[in-house]
Every structure is written in structure tokens, then in C-alpha cells.
Amino acid sequence: MQKFEKWCNFGVIDHKEEDTMSAKVKKTAHGGCPHDCPDTCSMVYEVSDGKLLGVKGNPDHPMTQGGLCVKLQDYEKRHYHPDRLLYPLRRTGPKGSKQFQRISWDEALDEITSKWKAIIAEHGPHAIMPNSYLGNQGLVHGLNGGDAFFNRMGATVTERTFCGEGSCTAWLLTVGPTSGLDPESFIHSKYIVIWACNSVSTNIHHWHIVKQAQKNGAKVIVIDSYASKTAKAADWHIAPKPGTDGALAMAMIHTLIEEDLVDQDYIDNYTVGYADLAERAKNRTPEWAEEITGIPADDIRQFSREYATRPPAAIRIGVALERNYGGGQAIRAVTCLPGLIGAWRHVGGGAMQFSVWEHPYKFDVISRPDLIPEGTPVVNNLQLGRILTGETKLETPIKSMMCWNTNPVTQAPETDKIIEGLKREDLFMVSAEHFISDTAAYADIVLPASMGAEMEDMILSWGHLYLTYNEKCVESPGEAIPNNEIFRRLAQRMGYEEENFQWSDSECLENYVDWDSPACQGIDLNTMREQGFARLNVGGRDDRAPHKEGNFPTPSGKCEFKVEGATNFVAAPFRQMYEGFQAGEALDSLPDYVPSRETADTNPELAEKYPLNIISPKSHGFLNSCYANMENKIKGQGEQFVLVNSEDAIVRNIKEGDKVRVFNDRGGFKGDARITSDVNVGIVVATLGYWRQLNEGTVNCISSAEFVDMGHAPTFSDNLVQIELVN
Numbered sequence: 135m136q137k138f139e140k141w142c143n144f145g146v147i148d149h150k151e152e153d154t155m156s157a158k159v160k161k162t163a164h165g166g167c168p169h170d171c172p173d174t175c176s177m178v179y180e181v182s183d184g185k186l187l188g189v190k191g192n193p194d195h196p197m198t199q200g201g202l203c204v205k206l207q208d209y210e211k212r213h214y215h216p217d218r219l220l221y222p223l224r225r226t227g228p229k230g231s232k233q234f235q236r237i238s239w240d241e242a243l244d245e246i247t248s249k250w251k252a253i254i255a256e257h258g259p260h261a262i263m264p265n266s267y268l269g270n271q272g273l274v275h276g277l278n279g280g281d282a283f284f285n286r287m288g289a290t291v292t293e294r295t296f297c298g299e300g301s302c303t304a305w306l307l308t309v310g311p312t313s314g315l316d317p318e319s320f321i322h323s324k325y326i327v328i329w330a331c332n333s334v335s336t337n338i339h340h341w342h343i344v345k346q347a348q349k350n351g352a353k354v355i356v357i358d359s360y361a362s363k364t365a366k367a368a369d370w371h372i373a374p375k376p377g378t379d380g381a382l383a384m385a386m387i388h389t390l391i392e393e394d395l396v397d398q399d400y401i402d403n404y405t406v407g408y409a410d411l412a413e414r415a416k417n418r419t420p421e422w423a424e425e426i427t428g429i430p431a432d433d434i435r436q437f438s439r440e441y442a443t444r445p446p447a448a449i450r451i452g453v454a455l456e457r458n459y460g461g462g463q464a465i466r467a468v469t470c471l472p473g474l475i476g477a478w479r480h481v482g483g484g485a486m487q488f489s490v491w492e493h494p495y496k497f498d499v500i501s502r503p504d505l506i507p508e509g510t511p512v513v514n515n516l517q518l519g520r521i522l523t524g525e526t527k528l529e530t531p532i533k534s535m536m537c538w539n540t541n542p543v544t545q546a547p548e549t550d551k552i553i554e555g556l557k558r559e560d561l562f563m564v565s566a567e568h569f570i571s572d573t574a575a576y577a578d579i580v581l582p583a584s585m586g587a588e589m590e591d592m593i594l595s596w597g598h599l600y601l602t603y604n605e606k607c608v609e610s611p612g613e614a615i616p617n618n619e620i621f622r623r624l625a626q627r628m629g630y631e632e633e634n635f636q637w638s639d640s641e642c643l644e645n646y647v648d649w650d651s652p653a654c655q656g657i658d659l660n661t662m663r664e665q666g667f668a669r670l671n672v673g674g675r676d677d678r679a680p681h682k683e684g685n686f687p688t689p690s691g692k693c694e695f696k697v698e699g700a701t702n703f704v705a706a707p708f709r710q711m712y713e714g715f716q717a718g719e720a721l722d723s724l725p726d727y728v729p730s731r732e733t734a735d736t737n738p739e740l741a742e743k744y745p746l747n748i749i750s751p752k753s754h755g756f757l758n759s760c761y762a763n764m765e766n767k768i769k770g771q772g773e774q775f776v777l778v779n780s781e782d783a784i785v786r787n788i789k790e791g792d793k794v795r796v797f798n799d800r801g802g803f804k805g806d807a808r809i810t811s812d813v814n815v816g817i818v819v820a821t822l823g824y825w826r827q828l829n830e831g832t833v834n835c836i837s838s839a840e841f842v843d844m845g846h847a848p849t850f851s852d853n854l855v856q857i858e859l860v861n
């Protein structure tokens with residue numbers, strides 16, 4: 135634990151409380167943090183008399199290293215929170231009024247399934263849509279846990295592309311499904327670029343490795359449009375204007391080629407399309423990029439030279455890079471950089487996007503895409519408001535939606551439209567939840583769902599190379615049950631007899647992981663139960679260099695700077711493993727800079743009315759909207775604030791602490807102004823996660839539901855707003 139504290143001054147478990155807690159502990163159990171976070175911490179549950187007393191980071195896990203982040207500081211308080219949902223509920227008041235009455239499980243399940251059967255009889259199964267995300271990352275109870283049920287039903291398939299899916303498309307096109315650079319191997323890196331990731335708040339267990347590498351002599355560069363906690367701890371903070379990272383990356387490509395800083399031998403042997411990329415980058419000079427990004431051309435040259443000449447050079451690609459219209463193309467450009475300088479040759483060199491690609495999960499078994507009837511339509515959960523209000527024309531309009539592991543009212547864009555849609559009297563909505571969230575408030579039936587310590591699972595990790603086990607160590611309170619049990623009971627009432635609907639959670643785990651794969655050599659479910667985690671056999675921290683000699687899992691086996699005939703797609707796990715009705719539009723064969731939709735250059739008329747770019751990063755103290763209903767967590771995080779540059783504040787007569795309203799044509803929200811040089815002129819920052827029922831609007835009220843250029847990713851950072859003083 136002390137080791138962890140040395141790395142990070144941003145808050146870990148209070149040791150005094152911990153000592154008192156330890157005195158009472160009668161039993162410990164292996165846990166896996168289920169939250170939407172790349173760290174997927176291995177945890178130790180502490181239990182006494184059937185009650186969860188607390189949770190610690192597993193000291194044996196090489197990434198967790200005994201420390202958890204502030205969000206999990208008092209995990210048990212979330213389990214035993216007085217507002218926790220304990221019983222099934224039926225709505226009794228107007229939608230959104232939070233008026234419910236307790237009913238039995240039988241009543242709830244009978245009502246749901248009889249409604250669904252009636253809807254299917256009248257409108258067909260396409261009138262029903264599932265809606266889930268990574269509110270739980272478990273293989274059994276998480277993102278894909280309900281896929282088999284809804285695929286069997288023939289319901290409309292829902293793409294879930296809140297975070298990182300455009301990044302996946304760009305990465306897969308360029309280097310294929312590789313986990314790339316091991317996050318632990320950053321310890322060997324000498325030049326580390328954290329590109330669009332606030333690691334201190336969202337990837338702390340990788341950040342502590344980066345800090346150690348920095349102590350060992352590595353230079354750490356953070357690229358972010360505002361001075362995040364991570365940017366402030368960097369050796370060099372480079373702050374391009376929002377949405378211009380693609381121009382910076384293209385100018386780096388230009389400089390590397392122009393100044394002969396490339397590894398020609400690596401390019402000749404292990405890449406495709408170099409000549410065309412060089413031609414594309416010819417005019418993307420640092421001076422051209424300076425105009426777009428606001429970064430001096432000399433800095434771009436220096437950055438490129440350092441990147442090429444201080445091996446091993448590592449890039450951590452953050453999900454925020456995708457959040458402007460040209461995000462996909464920007465990520466393709468960034469993903470080309472290691473191939474150009476041969477960074478992949480070295481342990482500690484290359485790039486890291488999502489480590490998940492080499493995890494041997496059997497998504498076809500989890501999601502059962504074989505059950506999807508031909509011609510099943512697809513909707514996208516970022517556009518929920520448009521879907522439910524009829525703005526998106528569907529052959530079969532949606533008459534029922536089930537939400538679990540997601541809270542679209544706070545997390546999805548165009549909030550006002552979502553609420554308008556959720557208020558529809560003819561929409562039958564089911565919500566499986568822990569609390570009456572902003573979304574569950576509109577449900578017709580609310581089902582109480584179990585939390586982490588109450589169910590067995592293995593937790594998917596997109597940020598390291600370990601399998602992580604979570605033991606059920608306490609009973610759920612009241613009548614709460616795990617998500618998978620909800621689907622088992624629903625399947626039984628719907629008459630679905632496929633054997634997967636009979637599997638226990640343990641049997642699911644036996645079937646959901648390819649235990650016979652080389653990556654799992656020497657690991658089985660019993661190993662997981664005994665150890666709590668296991669490193670995949672995909673090379674070690676000190677020797678993994680998977681693309682030293684190419685071997686990229688692309689069609690050519692090489693890093694593809696150029697991809698002929700590429701078309702847009704969403705990676706299958708984010709669309710119930712369905713391959714029908716993919717986006718399909720033709721993509722540029724080469725990476726490039728693609729401007730944002732909402733800027734003074736691309737939309738001067740809009741910028742006249744709404745002159746400020748808004749960025750809405752994740753909060754330090756909340757995990758998306760989880761914990762944002764807990765008093766102690768709100769205290770730690772602070773009330774909703776808006777970072778404003780003093781020049782922008784002065785002209786609007788805004789002073790420190792003033793209540794301001796941030797708005798555009800899509801809606802608005804209120805927060806307390808913090809006047810700071812952490813943001814440049816023309817930019818405001820407001821973090822995500824606050825609950826609408828506890829605040830006046832939330833940041834997604836102003837967000838557009840338009841997609842970025844790849845993978846149907848969100849444009850959360852491609853929005854113009856105005857701010858004004860609230861009288």
C-alpha cells in the first residue's frame with residue numbers, strides 16, 4: 135500500500151479506518167472491480183458475519199499493487215447505501231416522478247413478459263430494444279450479459295458506442311486486434327506520450343508505472359486541450375485546440391519523413407502504404423499544423439525529433455482522442471507513428487489502445503449472434519433521444535426498452551430529447567438498477583440488481599493483460615438478484631429453451647473463456663478462484679515486443695498505413711456480435727486531419743451564437759454517473775463546476791464561484807464558475823457524471839448525438855456553447 139501512495143498523492147484508502155476494519159475481518163475473498171475503467175483492479179473483499187466490511191487493492195497484483203482509487207475507497211457504503219433498491223417496483227405516478235410501489239418478483243416478471251409478448255404479437259420483436267453499457271464489466275453480468283436473451287427474442291440490435299469504439303475501428307484498421315504495448319512495459323520506456331488521457335483520474339494504475347519510468351529517466355509528454363491533473367504532472371504539456379490532434383499527428387508524420395527520422399528498414403519490411411502516406415503528409419507541415427492546433431511549429435518539430443530519437447518510445451492512446459468529428463482519422467494517424475520510427479522493435483516501445491484484443495473471451499458464446507434473425511435492424515444508444523422521439527425513422531418504432539448497466543439520461547447526448555422520449559406513455563420501460571437513477575426514474579418496472587461482492591463473475595479488462603476473478607462473498611440485500619439471474623428468469627418465462635439460458639454463473643464462466651487457448655495455458659477457472667487473477671501467456675513485462683518483426687494481425691500481416699477499400703464499422707462486441715447493417719460508408723484509404731463539426735471555421739454562424747468549445751472529461755471522484763448520488767463522493771468531487779479562462783470570464787462579468795449557465799440550442803446546465811488558466815481562451819471544461827435529479831441539467835444536455843467519422847463514436851468534445859451569469 136505504501137508503495138502505491140508513494141506514486142500517487144491523489145487519495146487512497148484511509149489507513150486508520152482500515153486498521154479498525156481489519157480487526158473485525160473474518161474472511162477475505164477475491165474481488166474484481168466491475169467499473170468501466172481500464173485498470174480492472176484485483177481486490178480483496180473483507181467480510182464478517184455475511185457483511186462486506188470493506189475492500190482493498192490486491193497487494194500481489196502487479197498493476198493494482200495494493201491500491202484502489204478514491205472511487206472505491208468505501209465500496210461497502212455503496213452496497214449498503216440507504217437508497218439502494220431492494221425490491222421490484224411498479225410505477226404509480228407520472229413518468230419521471232419517482233413514484234413506485236413494491237411488487238413481487240413474480241408480478242414484475244409476469245408483467246414484463248406479458249407486455250413483451252403482446253408487443254411482439256402486435257408489432258413484432260423489432261419494437262423492443264435492449265440498452266446496456268459498461269456499468270458492469272463482468273463477462274456474465276456486464277455489457278454483453280443480456281445479448282443472448284435479446285438476440286433470441288429477435289429484438290432490434292443496439293450498438294453501444296459511448297467510449298472508445300471509434301478508437302477501436304481506427305486501431306483495428308491500422309494494426310489489427312493486437313493488445314500492442316503492454317501497459318507494464320512502459321517501465322522500460324524512455325519517451326512516453328499520454329495522448330488525450332487524464333490517467334491520474336481514469337487510469338491511475340498505469341500512471342504509477344509512468345511515474346516510475348519518469349523517475350528512471352523517461353520524459354513524459356501529455357497531450358490534452360486543457361491542463362488536467364495528468365498534464366500538470368508531465369514534463370511537457372502540449373495543448374492543441376480541441377479536435378485538432380489529427381493535424382498534430384500528421385505534422386509529426388511530415389517531420390519524421392522530412393527530417394529522415396524514420397526507420398526505413400522497419401517500414402520496408404513490416405508496413406504497407408508508406409509512399410502514399412508520405413505523399414499525403416507532404417503538405418502537412420508544422421507551420422500548417424500551427425495554424426490549426428495553435429502549437430508553435432518549432433515545438434512540433436522538437437516533439438517529433440525527441441519522439442524518434444529517445445527509444446523506447448511509447449504512446450498511450452486515450453479514448454478522448456476520438457471525441458471530435460475527425461477522431462477516427464486522428465487515431466489512425468497516431469497509430470502510424472510507432473511503425474514509422476520502428477518503435478515496435480523495443481520492449482517498452484509502440485502504442486497501447488485497448489489491451490482487450492488478446493484476451494480469450496468467447497463473445498460468440500456470450501452473445502449468441504447465431505440466434506439473430508436475418509434482417510434484424512440496428513439502432514445506436516447514443517441516438518436514443520432521436521430513436522424514442524421518432525426523429526430517427528424506424529420501420530418498426532420502439533415500444534419497449536430494457537436498460538441495465540447504463541444511465542443514458544446523464545451519459546448519452548441530447549438529454550432533453552431522451553427525456554421527451556422516455557415520457558411517452560406508449561413506451562414500456564424496464565430498468566435493472568442499484569438506485570433510482572435519472573433513467574430508472576422513467577421506468578414502468580424497476581428491478582433491483584446485485585452489486586459487485588454479491589455475484590460471481592470474471593471482469594473484462596481493456597487496460598491490462600490479466601484475467602480477473604470476482605467471488606460472490608455476501609448475499610444481495612432485500613430481493614436484489616444478479617443481472618444474469620434476471621435474464622435466466624425472463625428467458626424461462628419467454629419460453630427460451632437454449633441451454634445457455636440454463637447455465638449457472640459458474641457454467642457461464644466455463645463457457646465464456648477459451649481456456650484451451652495458448653493465452654490461457656496453465657490457467658483454468660479453478661486457478662482463477664484460487665489466485666483471483668492470472669497473467670495471460672502473451673509475453674512478459676520485460677520481454678513482450680509482439681511486433682518486433684511485424685506480425686500484425688492485419689490482412690497483410692503488416693502495419694497498414696494505407697487500407698484499400700476500407701469501410702466504416704463498429705467492432706462486433708459493441709453491437710451484440712451482429713454483423714448486419716454495419717455503417718459501411720467508404721473510408722479514406724489514408725489517415726489525415728479532419729476538422730471538427732462545430733468550430734468557428736467549419737460553422738461560423740453557430741460560433742457567432744455559441745463561441746466556446748466545451749470539453750466534458752470524466753470526473754476524478756465519480757465513475758461516469760456511479761457514486762454521483764453519494765454525499766461523501768459529491769463532497770470529494772465538488773459540485774458541478776465549469777472551468778473558464780479569465781478573458782472569457784471578464785467579458786461576461788463572471789467571477790470565481792458565480793453560478794453560470796452553459797447552453798446551446800440543444801439545452802443547458804448550471805455550474806459554479808472556476809476561473810483558471812488551466813483552460814485556454816475559447817474553451818470551457820465541465821466534468822461528466824452529475825445526476826440530473828440533484829442538479830440543474832447535466833453536461834450532456836448540450837452534447838450532440840452526431841457520430842464521429844469512425845465506429846459511430848460520440849462527439850462529446852465537438853460542441854459549441856455560450857455561458858452566462860445566472861442572476
Ligand code: SF4
Binds near residue numbers: 167172204205757
Ligand atoms: S475504478 Fe478503476 S482504478 Fe478504481 S478501483 Fe476500480 S478498476 Fe481500480
